[in-house]
Amino acid sequence: MNKIDIRHVEVVQYISPLREGGSLPAIVKADDDFLYVLKFRGAGQGKKALIAEFIGGEIARTIGLHVPELVFMNLDDSFSKTEPDEEIQDLLKFSVGLNLGLHYLSSAITFDxxxxxxxxxxxxxxxxxxxxxxxxxxxxxxxxxxxxxxxxxxxxxxxxxxxxxxxxxxxxxxxxxxxxxxxxxxxxxxxxxxxxxxxxxxxxxxxxxxxxxxxxxxxxxxxxxxxxxxxxxxxxxxxxxxxxxxxxxxxxxxxxxxx
Incomplete structure (x- = not known):
């Protein structure tokens, strides 16, 4: 059985918030040059939502479902200092440290x-x-x-x-x-x-x-x-x-x- 390998990456660019998500996730770029949907530890449900996201995602992958790659994303404190939107600024400030990223599936559409x-x-x-x-x-x-x-x-x-x-x-x-x-x-x-x-x-x-x-x-x-x-x-x-x-x-x- 394949061993799970979760990569660690650094956030290098905050691109845009995904406002349809209640917890205000964002599209970001990491130091591996890929785009990710970043789930923030400082959002409403906090770190427990990240835990649920992580366990659920890796269970889905284990049973043969398609899941975007999950990565641990480190966010430093520089992003909150340059963000003009106060709501996002606070979110970035409270999310310094390890967060969870999902590989961004460009041009994907919502299942209907x-x-x-x-x-x-x-x-x-x-x-x-x-x-x-x-x-x-x-x-x-x-x-x-x-x-x-x-x-x-x-x-x-x-x-x-x-x-x-x-x-x-x-x-x-x-x-x-x-x-x-x-x-x-x-x-x-x-x-x-x-x-x-x-x-x-x-x-x-x-x-x-x-x-x-x-x-x-x-x-x-x-x-x-x-x-x-x-x-x-x-x-x-x-x-x-x-x-x-x-x-x-x-x-x-x-x-x-x-x-």
Whole structure:
């Protein structure tokens, strides 16, 4: 099984904000001369959104979905000093340090369930993955999917793992299914759920889960308001994912019933 290799790059140019995103991500250029969509640690949901984005993206890649390359992006304090827009200036100021970037897919278009094509297996994998990671934000209103080179690409997993916004009650989520799957944009297309479940459980081994979680930057896991240490938080993510995979048959049935 291929080892995950996440590159580190430096932001060298802030190009433009993406104002359709609630957290005000931006297109930036890095020192490798590529463009990225930068997700900021200083945005509304903070570092936890970056963690969710990272785990969700690497899980999607592991199970064979198309995901833009994820990189760790270092942002220095020079950008906020030259930014005239006060809102963006504050965002840049609070985001100095390690952020998350997604390789920018130039000329990609937003997936439209009424006009875009998607095969049943891809739809089934995405839908089941979103059940596993409790992604509340892949609806017809906001698909968080792109079409690029005639293929569907998974982006924006930052609303996943919402239990981590309250660590006091996280264990209550271990045995829950995901009723919100009824609102998933791909529900009607996902007709290979049982086959997708086999692929997911085969690819997403305990070893692979531990590898993904081990790559979360340490300082993303450090929050004064959290009652747990970084190691305890890593263990919680692993336990959560293992619990969801152990009940994947229930998640399949829930989605089939919803459809």
């Amino acid at each position: 369930p009424l006009a875009s094509d998607i095969d049943s297996m891809t739809a089934s994998k995405i839908l089941l993955m979103d059940s596993i990671i409790s992604n509340i934000d892949r609806t017809a209103k906001n698909t968080n999917l792109l079409v690029w080179n005639k293929e569907v690409w998974v982006i924006d997993n930052g609303a996943s793992f919402y239990f981590h916004h309250n660590w006091q009650t996280w264990e209550n989520h271990l045995t829950r299914t995901f009723p919100l799957i009824k609102d998933h944009v791909l529900l009607e297309f996902a007709k290979n759920l049982k086959e997708a479940a086999i692929i997911i459980t085969d690819k997403l081994t305990d070893q692979k889960i531990q590898e993904i979680i081990s790559l979360i930057p340490e300082d993303w896991l450090e929050n004064e308001s959290d009652p747990f240490s970084p190691d305890e938080i890593r263990a919680a993510y692993i336990t959560y994912l293992q619990a969801k995979l152990s009940m994947i048959d229930k998640l399949v049935k829930e989605a089939e019933d919803a459809r």
